[in-house]
Amino acid sequence: MSAYRTDAVVIGGGVVGLAIARQLAQAGHETIVLERHAGIGRETSSRNSGVLHAGVYYQPGSLKAQFCAPGRAMLARYCADTGVEARFCGKLLLASNEDEAAALPALLTRAKANGVRDIALLEAAAARRLEPEIACVAALWCRDTSIVDAHGLMQALAGDLTAAGGAVALATEAAAIARDGDSLRLLTKEAGGAETELVAPIVINAAGHGAPALARRTAGLEARSQPRQWFAKGNYFAFTGHNPFSRLIYPTGAAATGVAAGLGVHATLDLGGQLRFGPDVEWTQSADDVLVDPARATLFEAAVRAWWPGLPDGALAPAWAGVRPKLHGPGAAAPDFRLDGPAQHGVGGLVNLFGVESPGLTACLAIAARVAAMANS
Template identity: 50%
Template sequence: MDRVEVVVVGAGVVGLAVARALACAGSEVLILEREGAIGSGVSSRNSEVVHAGLYYPAGSLKARLCVAGRERLYAYCAERGVEVRRCGKLVVATTAADLPKLDTIEARGRAAGVVDLQRLSAAEAIAMEPALACAGALWSPSSGIVDSHGLMTALLGDAENAGAMLALRSPFAGARRDGDGWVVATGGDEPFELATRWIVNAAALDAQQVALAMQGFPAAAVPPVWRAKGHYFSLAGRAPFSRLVYPTPVDGGLGVHLTLDLGGQARFGPDVEWLAPGAALDYAVDPGRQAGFEADIRRYWPGLPAGALQPAYSGIRPKISGPGEPAADFVVAGPAEHGVPGVVQLFGIESPGLTACLALADEVAGRIVPCATQK
């Protein structure tokens, strides 16, 4: 039976970053991916925003890894020629009643180590973006946008150059203990088994299912499954904005915000549609949501032309907290946390997972290879 040191389940941006970190630290790594291409799930169905770290409680993994990962990400993209732009973001209060929310966001960001935030009056914000309507804003110059596909291609290239291997169309089917390691079984058209010392579960939407397919892993250590679908609409024509514009957050997400792709095209989203437990994944965009989008957008861009939105795409976020509950932190759990040798579980890796991917990878690698660092 073939043997590798580490099996990484999932070839999204986090799984690829983990594989890169471990391979560069000298581990023999195999990446298992259910689909026929890397990054075809959560990693390719988001806003591609580089977050500064405004929204997460101080001391949380999300706060720490977002702030650390953001600068790592900008530096890595510059080194590898991945397109990225530090365009900045305005978080806007659309009414005076929302101004205290900006105070909360600013205080939380500063407590997490975001040192470059600036409060703006309505006039100052509108001077930056004349099409904007607001009662005040918070300016985050460290926010940006990134080519997520280019990033994933670079991470995979680094991992493979360091000896990692990728198996596409190889869904994780289960694992059983074997001595001091595991035997991993795959499904797909060409199933196989291989022995490994470590399994890293970076399966995003399927993370709980993967964990429960590991022999002897305690169900009590697997968090509940919640999924929130977010729709995106694109703008026909050019938007009169050069920066990202976010309203104050809503339950389950950050509100219908305006982001720009690297070509300058505007898109709006995501909204939040909580999916019923066990519901099949459906990425169709409901055109009937357009009216709601238009109403939300006109709160901060009253000049949105009628009929200018068109359905774009949707994504589904792997949440571990449900409607009305406080947003849960990332879960990165190794043997010290759950008691099972040779396993690192990642649960609830939603936003800011893209921004934090390099820092998340080191968090995992440190549990497997002491003092492992990425180049």
């Protein structure tokens, strides 16, 4: 079997993979993206809230904190320059009781340590002046939060990649990786069953849910470089009535604990003004488990009424679900992103990305810059 030689291969056509491929291509590397689906961004990148986070929640010094605020600023400039639609709507983080209110100053301190500047602590009356329908005892008002057209963003990144001489190979999966002299050899399989080989000195495993499995199919990686994969499903319900909110509304209970798979059921808006609630956390066994159980509406109603008592009965309809690529199971503290390069696993030219969930969308350009530097080191 003859092999095609190129400069770089990125496995995974989600927003992070495309951002990395764009970075490499614009640096002069002939870059090919392998995407197992028939289109880009069909997993985590398109099944989320579409929020560009400010960086409130993350442990200072963590990769999530390092990437989030700078990444949001980079992405805001990118959207302005390319015409990708985004809207700065801000978000309110609500404390529903005195215990949650007592945790807000620490959350504010953490946010400022992470580079969040436009954020303030509000009393309940001030928060209700912004959003009269909410119920809270205190809140944080973060203006540096926006929503983005994630599909438009991925199309723009893919367009930059191809303009720089790169390409996206759809319906093509990376089956195995092995050392080939100073390069890496990839066995690829197309949807129709055809097999080809690619050889490149730089290989980036940004396969999302598939990244740990691909690591297990990479020759020379020790067990510690092959993490276990967990799947946390997040369901969304659409609101069928008149939307009373103009900002994102988040509960703070989950964020304050630091031991949560998500940020709690929150109110999110799309660019058309449609109000949705989610995601919750439903542990599952498969990344493909994306059907929403209508019966979960009862759980959603209870969660939302903790901060919006006026939610009408029967106003929630199943929308969609996404599955987060987790590196921890139920009840465990959420770990940081893992960017494993040659310094971590000893395989030159290879970078594995594990557990890149939120704020991966926000941080995609910042992650891309770091990964490209790791691959070239």
